[in-house]
Amino acid sequence: MSDSVASLPSPRSAADVFWDDSRPPLWFNPSPFLSPVFDSESFISDLLRTFVPFDTLRSELRSHVTSLNSELLDRINRDYADFVDLSTKLVDIDATATRMRAPLLELRDEINTFRGSVEAARVARASGLNERYDAAVAREVLESSLEAFRVVSKVEKLIQEQQDGASTRETQSMVLERIASELSRIKFYMDHAQNLPFIENLEKRTQSASVLFDASLRHCFVVGLNKRDSIVIYNCLRAYAASDNIKNAEEIFRATIVAPFMRKVIAHEAYDGTSGDELENDYRQIKLFIAKDCEMLLEISSNDKSGLHVFNFLANSILKEVLSAIQKVKPGVFSPGRPTEFLKNYKASLDFLAHLEGGFSHNTIYFFCEGYYPSRSAVTKFRAEAICIEFMKQWNVGVYFSLRFQEIAGGLDSSLVFIQDSDSDKQSSPTLMLRQSVTLLESLRSCWKEDVLVFSAADKFLRLALQLLSRYCNWVSSAVNARKSNASLTPGCEWVVSATAEDFVYVIHDVNCIVSEVRGDYLGHISHYLSSCPSEVLDVVRKSILQGVESLQNVLPLVKKTIIEVIVDKSVEELSQLKGIAATCMMSNKPLPIRHSPYVVGLLRPLKAFLEGDKARHYLTHETREELLLGTLTEMTRRYYELAAGRLSDARKTETYLQKTRKNAQKRAGAAASGVADHNESGTEKMCMQLFLDLQEYGRNICALGLNPADIEPYCSLWKCVAPPDRQNKISV
Structure with a gap:
């Protein structure tokens, strides 16, 4: 309800809702009509909601309008003499207006004349400024062209001196660095003087000079790498950075230094599926190679003060060549079809990546320390490199887990057929009596073995462990329920038909042993393995394991009841x-x-x-x-x-x-015999x-x-x- 309606006094009767001839209506408040945001529809809707229906209000309003019109006519008729007197007092109004109009028209003409003069001056000034700007641009283009011509001539002269070969390697590398800077200047000047015939002719000379420069710089860089001349390497890298030709430097290092070594380490032999396809020994030799033959270049490029952090030789030279060599010679290492070999090579590859980052690994979680990369941001940049991402994509951990899942879960499923205890079972597990229980515990432990678990898929292996517990629990409960209800037996529950009370004793014993093992050493092993994870993650893992064990323990009352029924x-x-x-x-x-x-x-x-x-x-x-x-x-x-x-x-x-x-x-018969046998x-x-x-x-x-x-x-x-x-x-x- 609006303030105008809310402030009205309550009507004393139904007739008070509107008005009578002696006083104004109670609902009428003139203040809202004076508001600049007055809304007639809102005002009427408030009245309708508060007092009367719409038809009644409309009828009364029309009556009120008629009354107001009548009152207005009455007042005009009553004061008509005053209106007439007012018009007679206004004498010679037209003459007065004419006298005032003349100076106003004169002033307007003067203003228009002054405005035209100002506009003409403004246009002239704008035209002058435009001409000045065009002249400045033309001058800048001319200066850039002349400077480009001068720099090109200078570069050609330096390259000619470079080809004479009279200077030392260090001098040549310094000159090449200078040429790279001059070529960058030429590029800047040519960008500011495009589409000019002079510049187009000059561009041909620039391209020719760039080709000669690239060849000279490549030769000097290769010589510096082979001679292990740190000064030459440093100057060449600065030249590559100045000419924005980083990829060439990384490719030259890969082809000149890394590739020959990789051909020796990863022999070019056909993949035959033997143990020779393991990568651990290859990575060991590559690490030694990096420390011996690549460390100087890596230190130069990773030094913050050198300004050469734009290079990433570890990723785009070393790792790229490693991946290329493995794909050509040992593609089978990426196949999860042999899970054991796949996991061994995968973990060795993760350790190798950790070594490249200058850190150490623990279950694929890398902890940064001082090494080839000076900061965490540099490590993050290394992991974001396309070749690093491509390297990790080669290891299909999802398929590996699927194979392990079939191996572990399939082993438990195949064992869930009741067989009496045997000597072999007791030898494999001195505490458990049923083969199914032994298989369950072995399967649970397999999920967290070093030669099975992949840390990046730890959540999947955790889910598999919980599924194993649930599968064993369902095996017991389904069999017991089927025996009780005489329902059709599901596969794996046939044993319950001939099971004795003593057979169910084994079930109770094994369930208690499994619960004790999982709550104790098994959960402790998982917690230790995941100790690097946040505490919130560890709490979730513990709760899920304990919940799975609780579900298994809840089967015991059902088994005990079955023993009672059998007896x-x-x-x-x-x-x-x-x-x-x-x-x-x-x-x-x-x-x-x-x-x-x-x-x-x-x-x-x-x-x-x-x-x-x-x-x-x-x-x-x-x-x-x-x-x-x-x-x-x-x-x-x-x-x-x-x-x-x-x-x-x-x-x-x-x-x-x-x-x-x-x-x-x-x-x-009569009462005579009634007393017999009383x-x-x-x-x-x-x-x-x-x-x-x-x-x-x-x-x-x-x-x-x-x-x-x-x-x-x-x-x-x-x-x-x-x-x-x-x-x-x-x-x-």
């Missing part, structure tokens, strides 16, 4: 004898039972055999055995309770039905007593295993179901 399934077979108890107890001539049933002794036999077996005692911790004992007894007793309670319920229903039938028969115990009572005796014996067997039956909830439920009324509140076996 319980064996024990439940003995409970099938409960069917015969009901039939026996329902016999009328059968006395009350006084002994437990024979099947009770065999209920806990599988559990006892499992806990006392060598595998459980050697490969399970005490806490795990206690957990399995309690879990098995709880599940076993739950099934015992469900089966016994069901049988007892069925017996009671049957007995109730028989009693009704018997009573109906007695009513038909004092005999019912079949349900016999069955409860038999189950009670069995439950007591079952409880004594539980106590023999070291647990209190009262601590098992299903046992308490079964006790209340079969115990006599006077013994239900206290469990005693």
Whole structure:
């Protein structure tokens, strides 16, 4: 809402929204109309939003306009005499205006005349300045032409003296440096005097002089390199820099000094795939060559005070020739098809690059120190050189990782078929029992071996390690879930069909060993290997590894539950004898039972055999055995309770039905036989007593295993179901 509307007083009634004949409308505020930014649409929209609909407002405004017009006419009619008097008082106005117009017209003519004079002077001055500028330009061109002619003549004279060969090498190199400076001056002068016939004729002489100069400078530079004359080399390099011919100097050094040596080191022999294609020994000799035959030139060109930092002989001469020689003679070293040889040559190449930079390397991270390059910016410039980038492109680390991935991950996949422990497995890993676990740990370690890992692809190898953990975890969980759900088995999970509880003991043991190894030495090895990385990176790596281990550890409860199910399934077979108890107890001539049933002794036999077996005692911790004992007894007793309670319920229903039938028969036969068997115990009572005796014996067997039956909830439920009324509140076996 605008200030004009917000400042209005609230209307007292609906009629106050507009107006009446005795006072102006409350919504009308004249101050916004005086504002230079008054917006009628905004003003009306505020009124519409605050007070009334548009149609009503429009009607009232029209009425107000009519009222204003009427009031205006009334005021004009009322003061008409004053308007008439005003016009009569204005006497001889036209004559006064005519007298004032004459001097104004005269002044305008004078101003126009003065303006024309000023404009003519301005045009004349501009024309003079243009002529002066053209004369200055022409003079500059003439002077440049004359100076170019003089310099060309001077250069030709110097070159002629140079070809006479009477001076020493140092003198020749100094003269060549001077000629280079003069040629640069000629180029500058010719750029300022283009398209002139004189200059075009002079250009031919300049080109001829440049050719002779290039030949003389090349000869002098080669002689200086061969003679190792630092002064001559320095002067020649300055001449090349002055003539802006840097690439020629780098190419001459490559072809004259570097290329012959490379032909000796990297022999021109056909690639035959033998170990002779390794580069480590070649790089060692090249490093010695650089230190012996190239150090003087490199020191001269890398010295800050020399002004020769524009040259990059390490990249454009040495590295370029090294790459060219390898590509011609040993192209197979760049092929990742032989991963071991590829990685060895790749790391040797990285160390060689680090040597060229004057630093030392650690897993492809270069640390600058004093050497051929005087500053970090120089090292950065070296890495940005086209030949350096081209050299690194030859090493296809992505394909190398793909091959290693297939090798490592494929080895684990092929082993994920359950096979019993063997002597060979125990020899290869004294702590792990399953071949799959041994392969997993070996695969995890392979990801961070010196002869496998590429530091630049460390993130990919980290992801591979996490994928290996996940693959092993899925192998265990998928098999266990498939066994539980009776679903179709995926490849590699067939072992779960015939697996025993002891087989799952191996799984628990190996998972615990793997978790302990990865959290301990394995993670410590990775942290040490990545110690040069920022702490934030190390934290992410540690968290990802620990998260992968946690996922593997979360499989253990599922495996323990499977062991419990396997043992319980064996024990439940003995409970099938409960069917015969009901039939026996329902016999009328059968006395009350006084002994437990024979099947009770065999209920806990599988559990006892499992806990006392060598595998459980050697490969399970005490806490795990206690957990399995309690879990098995709880599940076993739950099934015992469900089966016994069901049988007892069925017996009671049957007995109730028989009693009704018997009573109906007695009513038909008369009351004489009604007292027969009134004092005999019912079949349900016999069955409860038999189950009670069995439950007591079952409880004594539980106590023999070291647990209190009262601590098992299903046992308490079964006790209340079969115990006599006077013994239900206290469990005693």
